[in-house]
Each structure stands twice: as C-alpha cells, then as structure tokens.
Amino acid sequence: MILPRIALVVLGPLSILLLPLGVYWADRATSEDHVARNVSIAGIPVGGLTESDALVTVEAYEQELRQSTGVFTVNDTTFKLSPVTVELSAATTEAVSDAMEVRRDGGMFANFWSWIASFGTSEDVDLPLAFSDEAIEAELEAWEQSAIPNPAFDGALEVTDGEVVVDYPRAGEKIDRLTAQRMIVDEMSTLDKNGATLPVIESTPNFTRADVESAAAVLELMIDSDITLTAKDISFRATFTADQLAEAARAEVDAQNSEITLSFDEATVLGMLEPRQSEFELAPVDAQFDIDVSTDRITVVPGSNGTLLDVEGLLVSMKNAALGGGEGVFPLLVGAEPAFTTEDAEAYTALELLASFRTTYTSGEDRVTNIQQMAQDVDGAVVQPGREWSINDAVGQRTEAKGYVAAPAIINGQPYCCDHPANIGGGVSQFGTTLFNAVFYACLEDVEHRPHSLSFSRYPEGIEATLGYPHPDVRFRNNTDAPVVIKTTYSSTTVTVKIYGDNGGKECSAETSEREDIVEFEEELIADTEGELVPGQRVKERSGIDGFLVRVNRVVTYPDGREDIDLRLTWRYAPLTEQYLVHPCEASGEPVNCPIQLPSVAGLSWQAALETLQEIGMLAARSDVTVDEESQNDIVQGQDPASGTWAPAGSTVTLQVGVYSDGSSGGGGGGDDG
DSSP states (O other), X not given: XXXXXHHHHHHHHHHHHHHHHHHHHHHHHHSTTBOOTTEEETTEEOTTOBHHHHHHHHHHHHHHHHTOOEEEEXXXXXXXXXXXXXXXXXXXXXXXXXXXXXXXXXXXXXXXHHHHHTTTOOEEEOOOEEOOHHHHHHHHHHHHHHHOSSBOBOOEEEEETTEEEEEOOBOEEEEOHHHHHHHHHHHHTOSSOOOEEOOEEEEOOSSOHHHHHHHHHHHHHHTSSOEEEEEGGGTEEEEEOHHHHHHHEEEEEETTTTEEEEEEOHHHXXXXXXXXXXXXXXXXXXXXXXXXXXXXXXXXXXXXXXXEXXXXXXXXXXXXXXXXXXXXXXXXXXXXXXXSOHHHHXXXXXXXXXXXXXXXXXXTOHHHHHHHHHHHHHTTOEEOTTOEEEHHHHHOSOOGGGTOOBOOEEETTEEEOSSSGGGBTTTTHHHHHHHHHHHHHTTOEEEEOOOOSSOOTTSOTTSOOOOOSSSSOOEEEOOSSSOEEEEEEEOSSEEEEEEEXXXXXXXXXXXXXXXXXXXXXXXXXEEOTTSOXXXXXXXXXXXXXXXXXXXEEEEEEOTTSOEEEEEEEEEEEOOBOEEEEEOGGGXXXXXXXXXXXXXXXXXXXXXXXXXXXHHTTOEEEEEEEEESOGGGTTBEEEEESOTTOEEOTTOEEEEEEEEEOOOOTTSTTOOOOO
C-alpha cells in the first residue's frame, strides 16, 4: 500500500524521536538497579555499578583514607597522625544511596533528558567524613607540650611545709586551635596528602597576678587554725589541726572554666578519719524489747538507722568552718534501716511470759563461771517469727577470750577434767538444759537437742540437753506469729531462762513415764598410783548412776480446752560405774601380790617368831645379840623391817635373837688379858 505524502511527512520526524526513546527505555530497563552513567562519589567512579558494588568500592576508599597517615609540623617539630587516632569515618551507605537517586529524581521526560545529558556530563556525590573533635584536641594538646617550649602558664598554688607557695601566671605561645583543627580535617580527608604546618600564636594566661594572690589569701585562711566538726545526733566530734588542714588543702587552677578551686582533698581527709570510722559510720540498731524480769513488764526500745559519712558535705563543711569561726557540722547521711524497726516492734502488743525455768548449782565452782557467762551472752536474744535460733549460733565456740574457763565436762560418755579443749566452757550443758526446758514449756518447736548420756539428778529426766561445739546444740524454731524474746538471770546458786512472746494462748505440760529397763550401776576399782592406800583401804571417787529408758510427752492445751501431744521424747541413759580408789594389788577385784603388813614378833622365841612369819609368807634371818638375862635367851629382841611395815610377800625379816651370857671367862662376851 502506498502512504499519502502527508503521512510520510509526519512519520519521518516521529520515527527520529521514537528511536532514542526506545533506546532510553531499553537502557533504563537493564540498569534500573545500577548507579546512573557518569556518576561518582568523592571522585570515585561508581556509574553503572550495582548498589552493593558501589558500596564495596566506596568502603574500600574509606579504608584507604583510614590507612593514610598525615604529617603535621609545629615549631619545626614533625608529628605523624593516623586517621584512626582521630576516629575518621565515612557515611558510605548514605553516599551510595544518594548516588542511586542521581538522574532519577524527576518525571519521565526530566529523567529522559538527564539520561541524554549523562552521555556528555558527569555528576559527583559528596562523601561525608566525620572526625572526633575531642581526639583532635587531645593530639593538639600533646603536640603543644612537645613542640612549644614556652606555653602560657595560668599560675599555681600549693601548700608546702604548712606555707602557701604561689607560682604566678606567665604569657607564652600556643597552637591556633581553630585554624589547626580545620587544617587537620582538610589534610586527613584526602589521599593526596602534602603535609601541613600548623600556626603558632601568642597566648595569654586566663588569670592575672591579682587573681592568684586573692586565691592564695583564701587558702592561707583555710589552713590558719584548727577546726572542729560535730555530729550532735551521735555525739561525735572531729578536730582537724592546722597541720592536718595544710596537708589536705588543695588548689586547682581550672583555665577551661576560668576559676581557681580551693578545697580539701577527699582521700587525705578520709585517711585521717579512718581510725575513727566505726565511731561515726554506725550499723543500724534493731528495736528491742526491754523486759523487767521481776514484773514481766515489756516496753519497746526504739531502733535506729545506720549512719554514713556525707563525704562531699564533709569537705564543704570543713572549708566553711576554716573560713568561718572554726566550728561546723560533721555531716552524716541516713544509712540502712534496721532489720527489726521500731514500728515492727510496736506492732506486737500481746507479748507475755510464755515459760520460765530455773536450775541450781553449787556456788563457787568453775562451771558456774561458764553457766553465768553463757547466760550473759544469750540474754535479750530476739527470734523473729518462723526463724530458727540456736545457742551455738548465738554464742559461738567457748574460748577463754570470751570469758569461759576450764571445767569438768562429759567426754565420750565419761566425766573428764580438765586438759581437753572441750573442757573450756565445761558445765554449760546446765544452761542448755535450762533453756531447753523453757522452750519445751513455751510450746515452741524443738529442732535440735540431745540429752546427756548420763542421768543427773539436778535435771528433769528426758527433758534436758547437753552442749558441745559445733554439736550437740540446742536449736528451736519460733513457730508463732510474734517475736520471741529470751531473757536470762542468775545468782550464785541458780540460773533462770524466761521466754516471752505470743503463742496464741497455748500451754504446755510434760507427761513423764516411770523408768524402764533399768541397768544398775556396777562397782569399779581404780588403782591408787600415788601410793597413799594400803591393801584393804578404799576411797570413793564417784557415785554410780543407774542406766534406764524414759519417755516424755509434751501435752499442749489450747485456749478452747482441747489437748494434743505434739512432741514425744524417748531417751536411754547409760549407767555409770561407782568408782573406788584401792591399792594397785586390789584393782582387779581379787588381791594379787599384795604387800603384807608385818606383825610384831618381839618377845617371841626364835622358833615361834619363825613360824609366825612363815604363816604369812615371809622369810626370817637370825642375828644373835648378847643379853644379860637368862630369861631372854633365844627370845626375839627386835626386827627389821619394824612391825607395821608393809613388805612384799616372801621378803626376809631380820630378827635380833637374844643369847644369854653370865659374864664368866670362857663366855662369849670377851675379857681382858690378865
């Protein structure tokens, strides 16, 4: 078909226009996720790259910048500066995002013409760089110290040997900060570094001579004389001498804030106060129950918060006192609250005596010292609802440093005294028994106790307790909804434990069985190693104790009259032998090789004396002696050993036997020659 001429005229120019549009749409369709042609970021070509590739390219440039060291000169001194030191960073993600929008921010025709222009022109997107002003300033300060020999000096004050020493301000030089910072940023922002010389300008001090002299006058007043600070609430006074104030005084010339600060050094002042810290920093004190044990009247003693030193306030108070009349407040802060506050204590209005128990002892014994010491240690203890309490937890190990002494104790089932460690505090089981009975009759929960291995008449059978450290112990739980208070009293012959609280009106009593399975004590003979006893003699060392089994029930009577048994105790006591001290030959129970007491054989004939000694197992030796009476012939005149002496069986007794001589010649008595 042949087109009309007019159609050709129209279609010719239109086809010329449509051809580049078609190329544009084709180019745009294939590069929609790429940076436009001839686009760069900080001079780095990224046109035609995908967004991720462009980001990698720009980040690589950032890394080059961070590795490119700058060189700066101050007063002919050269310094190298790493970009890392001044914390150089580039906003790479934002720059790439901006590059992706280049030539895409208009309508269809605007973007088309931008596309046309991209073939002949380029566009560069800025890459924002960031630096740390603080890091640059730190470098400049360091360079000044190294390269400027005569910096401006703002003056100084110090106390030396109790006197204020002044160093007056002086003019000098410094790096021109504003210019230097700009030069550093410019130099570190490019890879094409040429080095830079930073300008040095004249610097004047921030303070005048008069400023420093005025501060010195105040500093002299601060150390001129003693000061005293008082905390009235706790009756504490602290005096700082002039010498101490001089030691602690400090002057800080702060050019940045244009002020000279005069103060006392915290560490120095605290060091001076440290030996007395326990006097002003007090622990909280629990509220207490003051109990008149004679009337059982209970009143609340208020508790108190702890106190802490107000350190900042103290330094201010010291300065005010030093510049004032020398007197001031020792400032304290409110510390921790007590675990048991006054309000807590006052909430319990129904406390009363729950139980009291007393035991007796012989005055003056060492064990009494220990019993009374433990009573003191325990007196006033408060046990909160639901809590456990024990003697060993409260008192700890008994030591001489705590006032305890050596006294008899039951060790391994035997009474023993007094070189064993357990003997320190011996006898305190009586206090344990006294307290356990009070716990028993107060209807409190028994957690731990153990009766003695032996039964003692001074304790109630089955309702008693021994003590050791760390065990056995007397431990109970306050199974009521109110605090329990333990009070103790003692005299020269008694110790008493009273327990106060509110158990809901319960009363407890004991049902004790008759003794069962009784084992009578046996006799035990102990050898007298001191040699004071002779066969047949015996001295009682201790009394025997029968062994037996006993059962005790605790009967609880409630306010409505109902009864219940809440504690059943069963205990078997061991027997204890009755001991007698005897001669060693009788210690086995049967005489073995016992010595024999020699009878008197004087006045007997030799033969009769010999037979008498032989009958008791002794031997005899004869020794003649001259007698002048015929009736004493062959009669024993004496013996050795003497009568009454104890000698081993089979020993020889020498007998002096009389031999009569009438004095005539030829007699055995001798004579003269003439």
